[in-house]
Amino acid sequence: MNSEELRNKLSEIKDKLTKTEEPIDNRIYLYCESENSYAVNKFLFEEVPLRFVIATGIDSDDCFEIIYHYSYDETGCVVNLKAFIRDRENPEIESIAPFLPAAEWIEREMHDLLGIEFKNHPDMRRLILADDWPEGVYPLRKEVKQ
Amino acid sequence: MKKTIKKTVIPVGPVHPLQEEMEFFQLTVDGETVTDIDMRISYNHRGIEKISESLQFDQVPLLVSRICGICSASHPLAYVQAVEEIAGVTVPDRARYVRTIIAEFERIHSHILWLGLAGHFIGYDTVFMWAWKYREPVLDMLEAITGNRNNYGNLLIGGCRDDIPDELIPKIFKDLDDIEKKMDMLTKAIIDDPILHARLKGVGVLTKEAAIKYAVTGPTARGSDIDIDVRHDDPYAAYSDIDWNVCVAPEGDVFAKAVVRLLEVFEAIKIIRQALRKLPKGPVKSEVKEIPPGEGTGRAEAPRGETFHYVRSDGGNRPVRHKARAPSYVNVPSFKASCIGQKIADVTITLAAVDPCYSCTERVAVVDKRTNEVICDYDMLLRLSREKTERIRKSF
Numbered sequence: 059m060n061s062e063e064l065r066n067k068l069s070e071i072k073d074k075l076t077k078t079e080e081p082i083d084n085r086i087y088l089y090c091e092s093e094n095s096y097a098v099n100k101f102l103f104e105e106v107p108l109r110f111v112i113a114t115g116i117d118s119d120d121c122f123e124i125i126y127h128y129s130y131d132e133t134g135c136v137v138n139l140k141a142f143i144r145d146r147e148n149p150e151i152e153s154i155a156p157f158l159p160a161a162e163w164i165e166r167e168m169h170d171l172l173g174i175e176f177k178n179h180p181d182m183r184r185l186i187l188a189d190d191w192p193e194g195v196y197p198l199r200k201e202v203k204q
Numbered sequence: 205m206k207k208t209i210k211k212t213v214i215p216v217g218p219v220h221p222l223q224e225e226m227e228f229f230q231l232t233v234d235g236e237t238v239t240d241i242d243m244r245i246s247y248n249h250r251g252i253e254k255i256s257e258s259l260q261f262d263q264v265p266l267l268v269s270r271i272c273g274i275c276s277a278s279h280p281l282a283y284v285q286a287v288e289e290i291a292g293v294t295v296p297d298r299a300r301y302v303r304t305i306i307a308e309f310e311r312i313h314s315h316i317l318w319l320g321l322a323g324h325f326i327g328y329d330t331v332f333m334w335a336w337k338y339r340e341p342v343l344d345m346l347e348a349i350t351g352n353r354n355n356y357g358n359l360l361i362g363g364c365r366d367d368i369p370d371e372l373i374p375k376i377f378k379d380l381d382d383i384e385k386k387m388d389m390l391t392k393a394i395i396d397d398p399i400l401h402a403r404l405k406g407v408g409v410l411t412k413e414a415a416i417k418y419a420v421t422g423p424t425a426r427g428s429d430i431d432i433d434v435r436h437d438d439p440y441a442a443y444s445d446i447d448w449n450v451c452v453a454p455e456g457d458v459f460a461k462a463v464v465r466l467l468e469v470f471e472a473i474k475i476i477r478q479a480l481r482k483l484p485k486g487p488v489k490s491e492v493k494e495i496p497p498g499e500g501t502g503r504a505e506a507p508r509g510e511t512f513h514y515v516r517s518d519g520g521n522r523p524v525r526h527k528a529r530a531p532s533y534v535n536v537p538s539f540k541a542s543c544i545g546q547k548i549a550d551v552t553i554t555l556a557a558v559d560p561c562y563s564c565t566e567r568v569a570v571v572d573k574r575t576n577e578v579i580c581d582y583d584m585l586l587r588l589s590r591e592k593t594e595r596i597r598k599s600f
Contacts, residue, residue, distance in 0.1 A: 081498075082289065084438065085289070085500075085501065109416075109419055109432070110419040111419070111503075111510070111512050111529065112512055112527065112529040112533070112534075114514050114525065114527035116516070116525045125514065127501065127512065127514065129437075129438075129503075129510075131432045131437045131438075132437070133437075134434075134437040134438025134439070135438075136438070136501050136503075138501070138514075158417070158419075159417050159418055159537065159540070160417065160418050160419035160534055160537065162537065163245075163533065163537055164533075185245065185246060186245075186246045186249050187246075187249075197251065197254060198253070198254060
């Protein structure tokens with residue numbers, strides 16, 4: 059697929075997205091709400107298919123964002139899917155690890171550092187934080203200062 | 205009077221004082237066959253992403269170069285490219301070439317380091333000593349160019365801190381010739397050795413399907429027939445101006461990964477030579493004033509695979525979020541696919557084959573499936589691995 063064909067392929071899932079942007083060449087940003095994240099991720103990994111790179115969890119002011127970064131290596135395009143979790147009190151999202159083992163660690167990491175729950179994750183043990191770290195303290199949240 | 209002797213026990217590991225990258229692997233075995241593997245990481249989590257949010261944009265390269273002592277060019281390179289993407293900075297041509305040269309020297313020294321360790325794990329200590337001896341001139345070159353053997357600190361947003369002095373270039377060419385000759389000898393000795401073929405072929409196979417599921421990168425992916433390399437797919441620095449090849453091997457075993465790394469050393473030498481010949485005149489820095497609000501992704505092909513950085517700016521002088529992903533973060537979980545079903549004697553070299561740094565294999569425990577007892581430690585694993593090589597050697 060060339061860049062144009064990739065854009066066409068990505069448009070197949072546009073009813074689950076809220077916005078699509080391509081600010082510069084070879085960098086695509088897709089936006090969706092947390093309830094559609096599982097379906098869009100599955101489409102990106104299995105249907106397009108893209109290579110999973112990593113996910114970034116962000117504590118924004120009014121919500122949590124997870125950016126799933128994918129790479130399309132034929133054209134060197136980075137596809138970033140932003141999923142917004144609006145409920146700040148009980149942030150939760152469907153885990154993508156059941157079909158994508160590469161995401162297992164990063165979801166455990168975001169659970170540790172940001173307190174986001176991943177539903178149906180196969181192994182939700184702590185990954186980053188020490189066993190004696192207090193419950194409910196999430197170091198990557200904005201309220202935690204160094 | 206009889207004296208009582210008091211014994212003091214000092215536990216060492218998983219946080220070993222001498223090494224970086226604390227990791228712990230627990231293998232479950234049935235007889236000699238591995239049936240499960242559990243990994244624990246983050247014994248030395250340094251909170252680099254959180255620290256980065258409290259530093260100014262131009263201080264962060266020095267921080268991220270300390271993520272890994274061996275990949276200390278790749279992390280800052282990926283970071284500065286992410287910030288340059290936000291600010292729309294054009295890097296001077298000469299700086300693009302200097303970045304390429306440093307990154308390739310880093311690849312050479314890292315691959316040779318791996319080769320030495322792999323030799324050590326299977327009982328080829330001569331390879332270990334040769335390889336590390338030949339690595340020295342590479343580090344000397346890096347010191348001559350950047351002032352440091354590791355943690356080069358040469359990357360800035362918008363360019364490089366130091367230029368390569370013109371009078372140094374003839375010496376780099378001469379040293380490259382020497383390194384190439386020695387590596388040629390070493391490579392032939394390894395690739396033609398029938399004992400190594402018997403020892404490493406078919407061992408620790410990571411199939412192409414598993415490699416895609418675990419999203420591995422670098423030589424771990426290229427050794428499993430996946431043709432990806434950021435330098436080729438999403439070219440940065442000066443790679444698009446240079447004629448070079450991506451090295452791929454189809455078998456997925458330890459031998460294939462070794463071959464990929466050995467060939468990449470020669471490709472790296474080829475890239476440096478071309479970059480030096482084409483090195484444009486001009487400055488190596490450009491002025492960067494403010495970083496506007498926005499977000500950017502930067503990636504670089506480190507010796508172990510793709511290094512990925514994501515940076516978000518709100519228009520202030522610090523990143524509001526900075527994500528760094530080292531290649532081992534995706535390569536290490538693939539052990540679940542490559543180790544299960546292997547014999548214990550092959551585990552050490554299978555773990556080492558993704559090049560996760562020395563310390564990773566230091567903390568392996570083997571647990572008996574029936575009794576849940578720890579029955580084997582690192583020293584014993586190393587011995588088993590070397591004994592297997594010895595048995596193969598004797599049978600020839």
